[in-house]
Amino acid sequence: MIPISHILFVSTALFFIGMYGLFTRRNMITMLMSIELMLNSVNINFVTFNKYLYPEKLDGIFFTIFIITIAAAEAAVAIAIIINLYRSHKSIDVEDATEMKY
Amino acid sequence: MTASQIIFYILSAFILGMGILSVTSRKIFRSAIWLLFSLIGISGLYFWMEVEFIAAVQIVVYVGGIVVLIIFSIFLTQQSGKEMQKAPMMRMIAGALAVVFGFAFTYMLIDRYGFKPKSVVFDNSVARIGNAMLNTEQGGFSLPFEVVSILLLAAMIGCIVIAASPSPSKGGDKEAPSKSPPKEET
Numbered sequence: 001m002i003p004i005s006h007i008l009f010v011s012t013a014l015f016f017i018g019m020y021g022l023f024t025r026r027n028m029i030t031m032l033m034s035i036e037l038m039l040n041s042v043n044i045n046f047v048t049f050n051k052y053l054y055p056e057k058l059d060g061i062f063f064t065i066f067i068i069t070i071a072a073a074e075a076a077v078a079i080a081i082i083i084n085l086y087r088s089h090k091s092i093d094v095e096d097a098t099e100m101k102y
Numbered sequence: 103m104t105a106s107q108i109i110f111y112i113l114s115a116f117i118l119g120m121g122i123l124s125v126t127s128r129k130i131f132r133s134a135i136w137l138l139f140s141l142i143g144i145s146g147l148y149f150w151m152e153v154e155f156i157a158a159v160q161i162v163v164y165v166g167g168i169v170v171l172i173i174f175s176i177f178l179t180q181q182s183g184k185e186m187q188k189a190p191m192m193r194m195i196a197g198a199l200a201v202v203f204g205f206a207f208t209y210m211l212i213d214r215y216g217f218k219p220k221s222v223v224f225d226n227s228v229a230r231i232g233n234a235m236l237n238t239e240q241g242g243f244s245l246p247f248e249v250v251s252i253l254l255l256a257a258m259i260g261c262i263v264i265a266a267s268p269s270p271s272k273g274g275d276k277e278a279p280s281k282s283p284p285k286e287e288t
Contacts, residue, residue: 021125023197
């Protein structure tokens with residue numbers, strides 16, 4: 001039997017790995033990939049809590065299903081925006097898209 | 103150590119190693135492939151926890167959908183053989199420090215909390231999930247189900263409108279959404 005804190009170690013580490021990617025990358029697609037990693041770590045948390053702490057309920061499973069759905073929608077919209085930005089700027093670096101900054 | 107524990111630690115090391123490679127690789131296409139392996143490892147973790155439905159959804163949606171979408175967008179926007187420019191040293195150090203300290207503090211909290219698992223068998227058969235998903239009474243999830251379906255419809259229409267090719271007349275970006283031909287194609 002694995003203690004819960006070991007599973008939470010994996011999800012916490014994965015969350016902070018995604019955060020490191022979000023801090024250091026400046027390419028929009030790689031930033032989106034980091035966000036996907038963070039969402040996945042949250043999903044692991046929900047499933048773990050549901051299975052080990054509240055096994056008579058299903059709330060964590062449903063949160064996971066809805067998060068996966070929303071992540072898919074979010075990735076699709078983000079990639080549509082990125083492709084549109086590439087058409088107008090010829091670059092998907094966040095440093096190059098600063099028209100609305102000031 | 104039992105076989106189950108060994109499998110868990112191998113899976114965890116696989117997930118974390120692939121995640122680290124995914125955020126540090128300088129070639130964007132390799133980065134996407136490492137992300138793919140990390141997501142497959144996470145679905146393996148779900149299989150290890152015996153939540154088979156979530157594991158299957160993870161494979162279908164993430165590995166089959168989102169990663170393929172990301173790879174297509176890489177092909178559309180990048181020269182995939184080219185290396186990305188390196189982040190400035192200062193930003194890498196600051197990011198690494200923030201992440202390491204954040205992880206240390208968070209894990210300290212988790213470690214001291216003292217979770218007490220229950221020994222009830224977790225029934226997550228697909229039949230039970232489906233019954234709860236379309237149940238309108240107490241404990242049912244039909245309202246969020248409907249809300250998510252509307253959200254998916256809105257996201258689909260929004261994607262088509264945003265990514266539709268602009269009209270031949272230049273500078274017609276604002277008129278583009280009102281044109282119907284790109285919508286009918288899909």
